[in-house]
Amino acid sequence: MLTLYYAKGSSALASHILLEEVGADYAVHEVPIQHGAHKEPAFLAVNPKARVPALQTPEGVLTENPAILNYVAATHPQAGMLPDTPFQRAQADALNAYLCATMHVAFAHKLRGARWADTEEARADMANKVAENLADCCALLEEHYIKGPWALGDQFTVCDAYLALVPLWLGKAGVDISAYPKLQAHSDAMKQRPAALTVMAIHGI
Known part of the structure; x- marks a missing residue:
């Protein structure tokens, strides 16, 4: 299972959309930035950058949309989300x-x-x-x-x-x-x- 850490209105929307598009087995964990949750120790242990998105994978945590998008697409090749060449x-x-x-x-x-x-x-x-x-x-x-x-x-x-x-x-x-x-x-x-x-x-x- 994958876990996406996101905040409403944030750029995590992009990674969230792709997870849904490929039919990934994933859960979501909201990080209410407006309440300072991104600076709390529990989330900093996930992503010391204090930013979303962050994706917990079986191999570890990924951050930054470009990296997360590529990972999700590459691990779900049947969805055809990466170009061919x-x-x-x-x-x-x-x-x-x-x-x-x-x-x-x-x-x-x-x-x-x-x-x-x-x-x-x-x-x-x-x-x-x-x-x-x-x-x-x-x-x-x-x-x-x-x-x-x-x-x-x-x-x-x-x-x-x-x-x-x-x-x-x-x-x-x-x-x-x-x-x-x-x-x-x-x-x-x-x-x-x-x-x-x-x-x-x-x-x-």
């Missing part, structure tokens, strides 16, 4: 790395500015740039990444579970997703998938 898999890794290291960080400047700046003025400056930076990210996704109807083309993959986070980030930052037709179509398609709907309901989305 090494180049296509590298393309998937590149997209997931961009979402993790660039777009998520750009969004985090809105609510988590204290990670990077001590003064209120500096944090406000970062927050004021979030919508613009996310819009730039969306333009790049539209132009260079999303092939349609799914991220990498006709096959639903690990990338699509991760892209499910983008509409949430845009909504919280006040960026209109309708300006990005591929992202809008992807969001609409995700809302037709039973696994995604099940998980979104758990996360209160």
Whole structure:
């Protein structure tokens, strides 16, 4: 059995969706970040980064969405969540790395500015740039990444579970997703998938 540690409204949504999509045998453990549960000793023993998601596996704990998504897909090959060729898999890794290291960080400047700046003025400056930076990210996704109807083309993959986070980030930052037709179509398609709907309901989305 796998155990996913998650918080509602967090990026753990991506890993949660994929677990449901592949039909994994898993349990969930909510970590209410708003109450500081991620900083309590019990959770720090699971993930000393004090972040979600974290996935308890028979071999140990995995953290970071890209790693968790790849693990879940690789251990459930019958679900076909990884692309077929090494180049296509590298393309998937590149997209997931961009979402993790660039777009998520750009969004985090809105609510988590204290990670990077001590003064209120500096944090406000970062927050004021979030919508613009996310819009730039969306333009790049539209132009260079999303092939349609799914991220990498006709096959639903690990990338699509991760892209499910983008509409949430845009909504919280006040960026209109309708300006990005591929992202809008992807969001609409995700809302037709039973696994995604099940998980979104758990996360209160």
